[in-house]
Amino acid sequence: MQTVKIIGGGLAGAEAAYRLAKNGIKVKLYDIKPNKFTPAHQSEKYAELVCSNSLKSNDVYGNAAGLLKEEMRMLGSLIIEAADKTKVAAGNALAVDREKFSEYITEKLCAENNIERITEEVTDVNLDEYTIVASGPLTTQSLSDKIMQMVGGGLYFYDASAPIIDFESIDMEHAFFGDRYDKGNGDHINCPMNKEEYEAFISALSTAEKAKLHGFENTAVFEGCMPIEVMAARGHDTLRFGPLKPVGLTDPKTGRWAYACLQLRREDADGNMYNMVGFQTNLLWGEQKRVFSLIPALKNAEYHRYGVMHRNTFINSPKVLCEDYSLKNHGKVFFAGQITGVEGYVESAASGLMAAIYCERKIKNKKSVTVSDNTVLGALAKYITTENKDFQPMNANFGILPPLNRIIRDKAQRKREQAERSLSKISEFIKEINND
Numbered sequence: 001m002q003t004v005k006i007i008g009g010g011l012a013g014a015e016a017a018y019r020l021a022k023n024g025i026k027v028k029l030y031d032i033k034p035n036k037f038t039p040a041h042q043s044e045k046y047a048e049l050v051c052s053n054s055l056k057s058n059d060v061y062g063n064a065a066g067l068l069k070e071e072m073r074m075l076g077s078l079i080i081e082a083a084d085k086t087k088v089a090a091g092n093a094l095a096v097d098r099e100k101f102s103e104y105i106t107e108k109l110c111a112e113n114n115i116e117r118i119t120e121e122v123t124d125v126n127l128d129e130y131t132i133v134a135s136g137p138l139t140t141q142s143l144s145d146k147i148m149q150m151v152g153g154g155l156y157f158y159d160a161s162a163p164i165i166d167f168e169s170i171d172m173e174h175a176f177f178g179d180r181y182d183k184g185n186g187d188h189i190n191c192p193m194n195k196e197e198y199e200a201f202i203s204a205l206s207t208a209e210k211a212k213l214h215g216f217e218n219t220a221v222f223e224g225c226m227p228i229e230v231m232a233a234r235g236h237d238t239l240r241f242g243p244l245k246p247v248g249l250t251d252p253k254t255g256r257w258a259y260a261c262l263q264l265r266r267e268d269a270d271g272n273m274y275n276m277v278g279f280q281t282n283l284l285w286g287e288q289k290r291v292f293s294l295i296p297a298l299k300n301a302e303y304h305r306y307g308v309m310h311r312n313t314f315i316n317s318p319k320v321l322c323e324d325y326s327l328k329n330h331g332k333v334f335f336a337g338q339i340t341g342v343e344g345y346v347e348s349a350a351s352g353l354m355a356a357i358y359c360e361r362k363i364k365n366k367k368s369v370t371v372s373d374n375t376v377l378g379a380l381a382k383y384i385t386t387e388n389k390d391f392q393p394m395n396a397n398f399g400i401l402p403p404l405n406r407i408i409r410d411k412a413q414r415k416r417e418q419a420e421r422s423l424s425k426i427s428e429f430i431k432e433i434n435n436d
């Protein structure tokens with residue numbers, strides 16, 4: 001039996017390894033951890049969440065991220081199974097206890113006899129060996145150089161993460177529990193600011209010192225994960241319409257919405273840690289402490305982790321990748337995860353799942369199939385492999401799904417029907433791959 005080499009045990013690599021092993025394929029799973037870590041990884045476990053602990057919406061019929069999760073659940077995704085088992089309260093979102101999440105996945109991978117786990121930095125790709133390259137946006141330099149040589153140059157953007165705060169250090173005299181418009185279980189902590197406090201905060205933020213990032217000035221930041229200091233530079237009130245949006249958050253002390261309000265989301269099941277929602281940043285760590293202490297509830301905040309920012313590398317998938325995630329010129333080599341230009345934890349895992357399904361079929365000489373682009377799984381693969389002069393990373397969203405064959409004006413109804421169509425296509429796909 002063929003062996004598949006998987007480079008990287010992150011979201012995509014862990015998902016791919018499990019799928020292949022469960023289907024009788026031997027896997028060699030390589031990761032540099034725990035001998036070495038990329039600048040954003042810290043844990044020794046597989047499938048580490050490097051920033052937020054939220055896997056975004058769990059709403060199957062109203063949100064494409066929720067629909068993608070359901071498609072993956074139907075296909076037996078390990079990542080979604082782990083998220084469902086380790087979730088923490090977060091309203092409509094699927095947020096997890098990151099330690100338990102990675103631990104669950106690591107235990108599952110360690111229990112698989114078909115998986116050999118190797119701690120090693122891979123620096124080359126053998127084009128004649130079945131391989132899934134899932135080394136992520138922070139692929140080590142030597143491998144990244146090799147890949148870029150192989151596929152003819154790479155693309156990049158910058159991604160930032162938000163700080164995590166110790167619960168006990170939050171001043172609850174200046175904060176309150178509750179969700180926006182009371183939609184949820186009241187799990188968020190809200191940190192209100194009045195006009196003077198907001199102005200002092202914006203003024204300190206605009207002059208705070210940033211960490212040096214070579215080439216940053218010349219490049220785009222990912223719009224969906226923009227550092228607050230970049231957002232603030234776009235206008236005095238930009239943050240009040242973004243992560244400091246006060247609408248729908250009634251302060252029980254005043255009975256009113258504040259001038260600005262930061263939300264904190266629970267990080268772990270026990271509620272010991274909270275992350276600053278939408279507060280990804282590239283400020284120097286000391287500056288984060290100084291500037292964020294101007295938010296009254298965070299005056300004495302203690303940080304479990306400060307925000308960081310990194311360059312994310314991805315390949316020019318429209319040029320080099322087929323819809324089954326294999327290289328156009330080297331059919332045994334597959335790519336999966338953020339390095340393909342899908343963006344996000346779940347999207348990365350999704351591409352790992354699909355690459356593994358297609359790789360297994362190739363090894364077993366089964367008919368070549370790809371999942372319908374009426375599904376989020378298929379639409380993402382189609383998006384990243386369709387010609388595009390300004391190729392940028394893509395999240396799950398309804399915009400990439402083809403329209404329905406009739407016009408429905410009501411947006412919620414339209415999404416529901418697109419979701420129903422998608423789930424029925426996944427059922428057909430499952431029958432197709434199980435029947436040969």
Ligand SMILES: Cc1cc2nc3c(=O)[nH]c(=O)nc-3n(C[C@H](O)[C@H](O)[C@H](O)COP(=O)(O)OP(=O)(O)OC[C@H]3O[C@@H](n4cnc5c(N)ncnc54)[C@H](O)[C@@H]3O)c2cc1C
Pocket residue numbers: 007008009010011012013030031032033037038040041047048049050051052053120121122123134135136137138139140143159160161308309310312336337338339343344345346348349
């Ligand atoms: C700073 C930052 C913050 C992010 N925040 C979010 C967020 O909040 N929400 C979200 O949805 N997405 C976020 N992302 C984007 C993305 O979803 C994650 O990066 C996700 O982990 C990508 O999954 P992956 O499997 O492609 O790569 P990873 O999960 O990064 O896994 C890659 C693995 O490969 C290993 N590796 C690297 N090089 C080698 C090598 N040469 N040999 C062997 N092993 C190697 C690494 O150690 C790692 O374990 C963020 C990304 C970054 C960089």
